Amino acid sequence: MLPSTLFSGIDPGWVALLSPELASRAQFGWTISVHIIFASLSIGLAPFIIYFTWKDVRTDDERFARLRSFWVKVFAVGFVMGTVTGIPMSFQFGTNFPQFSAVAGELIGGPLAFEAKMAFFLEAVFLGVLLYGRERVRDGTYVLSSVLVGVGAWLSGFWILIVNAWMQTPRGYEMVSRNGMEVARLTDPSAAFLTPRMPWMYVHMINASLIAVALLVAGVSAYIVWKTRESAAWNTALKLAVVILLVTAPVQAVHGDAYARHVEDTQPQKFAAMEAHYETDEADLHLLAFPSEVDALTDPRAENLVTVSLPRVGSFLASGGDFDAEVTGLNEYEENPPVALVFWSFRAMVGLGFLFIALALWGGYLTYGGRLSDSDRYLKAMVAASPLGYAALLTGWYVTEIGRQPWVIQGELRTGEAVSSTLTGAEATLTLAAFVVVYVGLVTTALYVLKWLIQDELRALGVNEPSGDRWRGPLPEVSDDD
Amino acid sequence: MTESLLPVDAYLVASLPEIWFAAVMFALGMYVVLDGFDFGIGMLYATRTTEHERETFLAAFGPVWDANEVWLIAFATMLLAAFPRVYSALLADHNLLAIGLVFALLFRGLGPELREQRDDERWERYCDYAFVGGSATAPLLFGMLAGRWAFDVATLSLPALLTGVDLVAVSIVTGAAFLAAKSDPDVASELRGYGTAATLAYLGGTVALLASVVATDAGGAAEAIRSPLAVAVVALSIAAGLAGTVLARRGAYRAWLASALTLPALLSVLLALLLYPTLYPSTGLSVRGAVVSPLALNLVTVLGFPVLLLVLWYFKFLYGVFSGPVDAEGYGS
Ligand code: HDD
Ligand code: HEM
Ligand code: HEM
Numbered sequence: 046m047l048p049s050t051l052f053s054g055i056d057p058g059w060v061a062l063l064s065p066e067l068a069s070r071a072q073f074g075w076t077i078s079v080h081i082i083f084a085s086l087s088i089g090l091a092p093f094i095i096y097f098t099w100k101d102v103r104t105d106d107e108r109f110a111r112l113r114s115f116w117v118k119v120f121a122v123g124f125v126m127g128t129v130t131g132i133p134m135s136f137q138f139g140t141n142f143p144q145f146s147a148v149a150g151e152l153i154g155g156p157l158a159f160e161a162k163m164a165f166f167l168e169a170v171f172l173g174v175l176l177y178g179r180e181r182v183r184d185g186t187y188v189l190s191s192v193l194v195g196v197g198a199w200l201s202g203f204w205i206l207i208v209n210a211w212m213q214t215p216r217g218y219e220m221v222s223r224n225g226m227e228v229a230r231l232t233d234p235s236a237a238f239l240t241p242r243m244p245w246m247y248v249h250m251i252n253a254s255l256i257a258v259a260l261l262v263a264g265v266s267a268y269i270v271w272k273t274r275e276s277a278a279w280n281t282a283l284k285l286a287v288v289i290l291l292v293t294a295p296v297q298a299v300h301g302d303a304y305a306r307h308v309e310d311t312q313p314q315k316f317a318a319m320e321a322h323y324e325t326d327e328a329d330l331h332l333l334a335f336p337s338e339v340d341a342l343t344d345p346r347a348e349n350l351v352t353v354s355l356p357r358v359g360s361f362l363a364s365g366g367d368f369d370a371e372v373t374g375l376n377e378y379e380e381n382p383p384v385a386l387v388f389w390s391f392r393a394m395v396g397l398g399f400l401f402i403a404l405a406l407w408g409g410y411l412t413y414g415g416r417l418s419d420s421d422r423y424l425k426a427m428v429a430a431s432p433l434g435y436a437a438l439l440t441g442w443y444v445t446e447i448g449r450q451p452w453v454i455q456g457e458l459r460t461g462e463a464v465s466s467t468l469t470g471a472e473a474t475l476t477l478a479a480f481v482v483v484y485v486g487l488v489t490t491a492l493y494v495l496k497w498l499i500q501d502e503l504r505a506l507g508v509n510e511p512s513g514d515r516w517r518g519p520l521p522e523v524s525d526d527d
Numbered sequence: 528m529t530e531s532l533l534p535v536d537a538y539l540v541a542s543l544p545e546i547w548f549a550a551v552m553f554a555l556g557m558y559v560v561l562d563g564f565d566f567g568i569g570m571l572y573a574t575r576t577t578e579h580e581r582e583t584f585l586a587a588f589g590p591v592w593d594a595n596e597v598w599l600i601a602f603a604t605m606l607l608a609a610f611p612r613v614y615s616a617l618l619a620d621h622n623l624l625a626i627g628l629v630f631a632l633l634f635r636g637l638g639p640e641l642r643e644q645r646d647d648e649r650w651e652r653y654c655d656y657a658f659v660g661g662s663a664t665a666p667l668l669f670g671m672l673a674g675r676w677a678f679d680v681a682t683l684s685l686p687a688l689l690t691g692v693d694l695v696a697v698s699i700v701t702g703a704a705f706l707a708a709k710s711d712p713d714v715a716s717e718l719r720g721y722g723t724a725a726t727l728a729y730l731g732g733t734v735a736l737l738a739s740v741v742a743t744d745a746g747g748a749a750e751a752i753r754s755p756l757a758v759a760v761v762a763l764s765i766a767a768g769l770a771g772t773v774l775a776r777r778g779a780y781r782a783w784l785a786s787a788l789t790l791p792a793l794l795s796v797l798l799a800l801l802l803y804p805t806l807y808p809s810t811g812l813s814v815r816g817a818v819v820s821p822l823a824l825n826l827v828t829v830l831g832f833p834v835l836l837l838v839l840w841y842f843k844f845l846y847g848v849f850s851g852p853v854d855a856e857g858y859g860s
Contacts, residue, residue: 125640128593129633133626135603139618140625150611151823158604158827162834165597170845173590177857181848224612224816231823234533465619476626483630487637494644 066464068473069141072480074446076133078439079484083127083491085438087168088202088251089258090120091195093285098175098191102184108278115502116262121176122494126487128169133480141473145453145463151231152218153208156238160204168197199251206250210242212454213445214311220457229457241311245304246445252300253441255293256401257434262286263408264431265499267424273506280418283427287408287417294401301398312455313373315448318387320359320372321345328359328372334392345388382450390443397437404430533825543828544818547609548803550835554605556795558598559694560701563791565592567702569635569662570695571721572655580714581655582855585639587709589857590849594842596632608827610817613807620809621672624682628668635661663695670694674736677801679746679809686745689736696732697791699725704771704787708780709853719775722787726768729790733764746808751801760800764793 063071097113100106135157138146146153171193174182178190217237218229231237263286269279309316322328323346331352336342360370375381404426411417418424453460538544568588575581607614618625638658642651671682674690681687703722707715741749751757771786805813818824849858 122640122644125593125636128596129629129636132596132600132632133629135600135607136618136625136629138607139603139615140622143615143619146607146615147612150607150614151819154604154608154611154614154819155823155827155830158601158608158831159834161597161600161604162831162838165600166594166838166841169594169597170841173594173845174848177590178848181858226612228611230820231826232535234822234826465622467619468622472622476622479626479630483633487633490637490641494641497644 062470063474063477065141065468065470065473066461068470068477069137069464069468070460072473072477073137073141075477076130076137076480076484078442079488080127080130080134081438081442082435082488083123083130084198084201085250085254085257085435086123086261087120087127087198089254089256089261090116090123091198092255093258093262094120094175095188095191095195096285099188102188108281111278111502112282115498117175118498119495121172122491124168124172126491130484130487140476141465141468142453142463143465145458147226148228148458148463149212149454150228152211152215152229152237155231155234156204156207156211160201164197164200164204166197168194168201171197202250202254203247206246207238207240207243209445210240210246211237213246213449214240214242215454215457216240229454241307245300245307249297249300249304249441252293252297253434253438255289256297257438259286259289259293260401260427260434261431263290263427264429265495267427268499269502269506270418271421271424271428272503272508274418276506284412284417287405287412290401290405291409294398294405298395298398298402301395309372312449314375314378314381315387315444317373317375318382318384318448319391319444321350321375321384321388322359322372323374323376325371325374325377327369330359330361333396334388342389343385345385380451382448387444387448390440390447393440394437394444397433397440400430400433401437533822533829535822538821539825539828543821543824544609544814547605547818547824547828548806548814549799550832551602551605551609552795552799554598554602555798556792558595558602559697559791559795560788561595561598562592563666563694563698564701564705564788565595566635566662566666566695566698567700568706569658569702570699571702571706571718572662573659574717574721579855583710583714583853584706585642586855586857587706587853588639591845592636594845596636599632605831608831609819609824610806610812610814611819612817613810613812616807616810616812617676621675624668624672624675628665628672631661631665631668633661634658635665662698666694666698667691673798676807677746677798678740678748684745685739686736686743689732689739693729693732693736693794694791696725696729697794700729700768700771700790701784701787704775704780704784707775708784709851711852711854712778715778715780722775722783723772726772726787726790730765730768733761733794737761748801748808754800757797757800760793760797764790764797767793 093116094113097109097116100109101113138153171190174187174190175194179187182190215229215237217231217233217235217240219232220227221230222228223230262282266279266283266286269276270283273279305316305319308319317323320328320331329352331350334345334350334352336345336350360367360372375384407423408417408427411420411423449455451459451461453463533539540546565588568584572581572584575584603614606617634657638654638656638661642654642658645651668691670691670693671687673694674680674684674687675682677690678686700722703718703725707718707722710718737752740746741752767786767789771783771790774780774783774786802808803814805811806817851858
């Protein structure tokens with residue numbers, strides 16, 4: 046298998062069927078990309094829900110009743126989508142990557158089981174109360190339910206990221222032979238759970254979810270404000286989202302910068318791929334990079350790029366202060382991840398990160414002048430930016446996961462070895478195709494639901510939609526004949 | 528630090544692997560019992576013709592199904608945590624069944640949630656198909672998977688299919704009893720009919736299943752089925768099933784529900800009896816052979832069991848909040 050070619054798993058003579066390995070990887074990557082959208086929606090929206098619920102119960106302010114009711118609906122739909130896409134995630138550890146589960150079971154099984162028992166139950170049980178129990182529990186219990194739903198979401202992230210962080214920087218285990226198989230045996234639980242990567246990942250991921258949801262809330266609010274102008278509730282929501290962005294967006298950039306240094310310490314090969322750094326020598330920092338020819342898209346190398354670079358600042362950053370430090374280059378390794386995907390994903394995330402800072406500052410400036418809801422340009426910009434938080438969140442994950450290739454457990458188990466040996470190309474391709482079709486339908490439906498909720502809200506606010514027959518718009522494709 | 532707190536080379540108690548086998552089977556039982564009646568609600572939903580009745584069924588299902596479904600993940604992840612090789616082999620060997628199951632669960636979960644998002648007849652019909660189809664397919668596939676697991680047979684074999692059908696039938700029994708206990712008398716007496724038919728189908732199916740396994744000695748389970756304990760469990764199921772039909776006829780719906788819920792619970796006990804001491808017959812993996820090392824198991828015990836008790840406690844709270852009758856508006860105040 047050639048390194049760094051994107052589609053190396055496809056056997057040219059057999060284009061119709063993917064190899065079990067390629068199909069499994071594509072399936073895992075695709076399904077988790079969809080899952081993470083809904084999971085981070087829950088994580089990021091939870092604080093909003095708690096705040097709106099608390100305000101609604103405590104103050105009887107109509108604004109918060111409105112916002113609570115709207116965003117709880119979004120949360121409920123997102124939660125169900127998160128649940129139904131989450132179950133396939135756990136199953137794929139067995140159906141597609143059984144060797145991974147067998148080798149790492151002792152290390153990952155515990156956290157995954159804690160996730161189910163401490164987080165999923167909590168979230169699901171108290172969401173039931175939050176959605177259907179307003180009249181059946183006391184106010185205090187009701188607010189507490191919203192808090193517990195949020196705690197559940199944040200705990201899910203905690204336990205699942207323990208697993209992922211362990212895969213990046215595995216610790217606290219030894220390899221032993223059991224029943225004729227080399228498996229990881231847990232030797233030190235605290236080292237295995239609190240790996241060096243874990244705190245970085247948790248902070249960055251939670252903050253990313255807050256950013257993504259703040260942008261979503263800002264986008265929806267901006268749209269409604271733009272349509273209605275004087276809706277007090279939605280002006281409040283917009284302002285709140287801008288304030289949250291003002292805090293989280295700069296934090297993410299500062300944190301991400303330090304995070305990159307940690308990655309270079311622990312996964313030098315991934316860091317080299319992030320910077321397309323081939324020779325082991327001093328590294329420049331490419332602030333901006335543009336392809337000067339088409340080749341650079343698939344094979345980013347210095348000679349194919351037009352870059353705005355700070356000479357040797359890469360060394361400075363990676364080493365924490367030494368301009369002449371050597372940075373390990375990709376040529377040192379026999380097999381590399383698909384450099385282009387990692388390199389461009391990283392650029393996309395960082396670029397978007399700076400865009401969010403700019404949007405936050407602009408919004409802060411307008412708020413300060415009391416003109417936040419008057420600036421059409423800003424409102425439109427925020428509507429356009431509403432999906433971009435998710436784009437940054439996904440591309441960031443592609444850096445992390447694709448940059449780790451060819452390893453599934455860094456330095457210990459190769460992805461190719463983790464794949465099921467009994468899985469056939471036909472089965473793997475079939476399930477991949479099914480997931481693509483169904484999840485495209487799922488995401489489309491989610492977007493339609495959001496649209497309908499916004500239209501309902503506008504109608505409730507007295508805005509007359511140009512087309513009176515709103516309910517008779519085109520039906521989204523429903524990909525089921527179950 | 529942990530070394531001083533947790534023994535590294537010995538299980539906290541000598542029988543900890545067996546306790547974990549029991550715990551995993553308990554989680555499976557909780558799933559089959561609780562999500563089972565959700566599946567039953569989904570299938571019985573197809574028999575409702577008026578919007579009012581449909582919304583009543585959905586209102587009964589709404590607040591609890593998601594929490595019930597988490598027991599599936601609890602079962603899967605506990606199996607992974609304690610017996611990783613069984614988890615990986617079981618799912619790898621049943622790739623298509625397992626993926627089929629997650630799709631069925633997906634449609635079942637999304638149907639009701641999406642239905643209420645749009646006031647359009649065609650849309651509601653699609654969502655209803657998803658709900659009913661998913662609710663019928665999920666127990667069928669799950670049962671087939673369990674049949675293959677326990678009896679080491681092909682997917683399209685009599686024991687696997689019968690186990691699937693059995694799970695469908697028992698889900699209808701518990702679904703009907705659950706709804707009957709919450710509905711008005713007219714609906715309840717209709718449900719009684721479905722419940723009785725499903726009970727007889729379930730009991731007949733189970734006897735046929737066990738007979739076919741004994742006849743072919745599938746998975747070497749014949750002997751275990753003839754063991755006194757297994758015979759007792761089957762006898763108890765028959766007694767509970769028949770008692771349930773009598774209670775239903777008398778209109779004692781809550782008592783019917785109690786007896787109905789023992790059926791899937793006993794089915795899980797039977798599965799555990801047939802498996803033990805192996806955990807996955809076709810691979811020969813046994814409880815002792817597949818269990819993780821002492822430190823790992825001690826850790827998940829110490830951290831996990833108290834949490835499991837907490838979970839059971841707030842499940843009780845959830846069902847307490849949503850007890851009593853339900854109508855299309857939901858659980859009244
Ligand atoms: C809203 C989303 C978002 C934004 C604006 C940023 N990130 Fe990020 N980043 C993520 C969302 C994200 C993430 C949630 O996707 C990742 C994947 C794994 C993780 O811990 O967070 C990530 C990973 C990640 C990694 C680690 C890759 C690995 O683990 O191998 C680094 C070095 C950075 N980021 C650096 C940055 C920098 C320098 C940013 C400057 C603005 C930045 N991120 C903004
Ligand atoms: C939520 C954000 C995540 C995203 C977007 C993501 C994305 C991806 C992608 C794109 C791949 C395929 C990489 C390739 O084959 O080139 C992958 C692989 C994988 N990821 Fe992640 N991942 C995420 C989180 C996780 C977590 C939390 C875990 C573990 C608990 C995990 C475990 C794995 C495994 C086992 C594979 C398959 C083996 C491999 O291809 O390396 N991922 N992921
Ligand atoms: C391979 C990796 C993953 C697996 C196996 C996995 C598994 C699951 C499962 C089984 C559920 C359904 C739980 C339920 O029924 O309530 C779920 C939901 C959830 N997952 Fe994941 N997940 C993965 C990745 C992630 C990541 C990376 C995050 C966030 C950092 C995350 C956060 C959540 C959250 C918050 C939920 C609750 C449902 C929701 O709020 O939408 N998951 N996940």
